[in-house]
Amino acid sequence: MSAQQTLVLIKPDGIVKSLTGNIITELSDTGIIIVGAKIVQVTRELAEEHYHHLREEKFFDELIKYIMGEFHVKRVLALVYHGENAVDKVRKVIGATNPEQSEPTSIRGKYGRITSKGVFENVVHASENKKEAEREIKLWFRPEELANTIYPTESKEVAKTEFFWKEK
Ligand code: DAT
Ligand code: MG
Numbered sequence: 001m002s003a004q005q006t007l008v009l010i011k012p013d014g015i016v017k018s019l020t021g022n023i024i025t026e027l028s029d030t031g032i033i034i035v036g037a038k039i040v041q042v043t044r045e046l047a048e049e050h051y052h053h054l055r056e057e058k059f060f061d062e063l064i065k066y067i068m069g070e071f072h073v074k075r076v077l078a079l080v081y082h083g084e085n086a087v088d089k090v091r092k093v094i095g096a097t098n099p100e101q102s103e104p105t106s107i108r109g110k111y112g113r114i115t116s117k118g119v120f121e122n123v124v125h126a127s128e129n130k131k132e133a134e135r136e137i138k139l140w141f142r143p144e145e146l147a148n149t150i151y152p153t154e155s156k157e158v159a160k161t162e163f164f165w166k167e168k
Pocket of ligand 2: 126127128
C-alpha cells in the first residue's frame, strides 16, 4: 500500500494543558513522520469549513467556539503526518470521539473531558479517512508548506502583496 497523509490538530485545550510534547511523542511511536507543522489562529470561516459535516448538530456553535479557542487560547498546532496507513494509525492512538468512551490509554482517553455544556474537549483532531484527510490537508495547508505532497500540484502566476521584515 502506498503512503497516506493525515491532518492532526492539537486543539486549544491540548495547547493550554501543555500536551503538545506528549502527543507528538505518542504519534512518533507509530513510525509515521511529520511533513508539515504550523501554529494557526482559527478563523470562524476555517472552523465552519473544517466541521461543515456537523453544521446541523446542536453542539455546532459550541464546537466552533472551542476550536477557535474561545474557551482556552486562540491557537492550534496543525500537523500533517505521512506514512503507511497513517490515517488509521493516528486514529487508533488518539482514541474514540467521546473521551468517556475512548480507550483509557489513548490520548483522548487520558486527557479528554466533557464540559458541563456538553462539549467534547478531546484534545486532538485527526482525519477520519483518506478522503477527509485529503480535504482537510488541502483546507489547512498550501502545497509549499509541506515537505512532501501525495496530491498533485500545479503552479499559477498570481499578483500578491508579501510581508518582509522591516529594514532598520
Ligand atoms: P472526530 O473528532 O472523532 O472525528 P466527529 O468528526 O464526529 O469526531 O466530531 C468532531 C468533533 O465534534 C469531535 O471531536 C467533538 C465534537 N463532537 C462530536 N460529537 C459530539 C457530541 N455528540 N457531543 C458533543 N461534541 C461532539
Ligand atoms: Mg471527524
